[in-house]
Amino acid sequence: MAERFSQLSDIEKRKKSYNLSKFLAKKMSKDKKDNFNKFTLKLLEMEYSLERRLPKDRLQLLLSNCGGIPPKPLINLSTSLVEDHSHNNG
Numbered sequence: 001m002a003e004r005f006s007q008l009s010d011i012e013k014r015k016k017s018y019n020l021s022k023f024l025a026k027k028m029s030k031d032k033k034d035n036f037n038k039f040t041l042k043l044l045e046m047e048y049s050l051e052r053r054l055p056k057d058r059l060q061l062l063l064s065n066c067g068g069i070p071p072k073p074l075i076n077l078s079t080s081l082v083e084d085h086s087h088n089n090g
Helices: 001-006 010-015 021-052 054-065 078-090
Strands: none
Touching: 001 021, 021 054
C-alpha cells in the first residue's frame, strides 16, 4: 500500500487533503466491500447448486434449520413412496 502511495503523482502527494491515512482507509474500505461481494457471490452459487441437486422439500428443511426461509409443510416421503409402490404393483 505504501508502494502504491509512493507511485502517486507529486501533485497528489502535495495535496494536504490527500494523506497516507486516508489512502489506507479508502483501500481497506474497498477491500472489505470486495470481500463481502465475493462472499455473497459464493453463497448464491452454493444455494443455486443445492437447489439443483436437492429435492425441494429437503432444501426447504435444510434452509429452515439454518435460519433461512420459514419452514413449509413437507410431504411425507415414506407415505408417498409406499403409495407409488402400490400403484406400480396394481
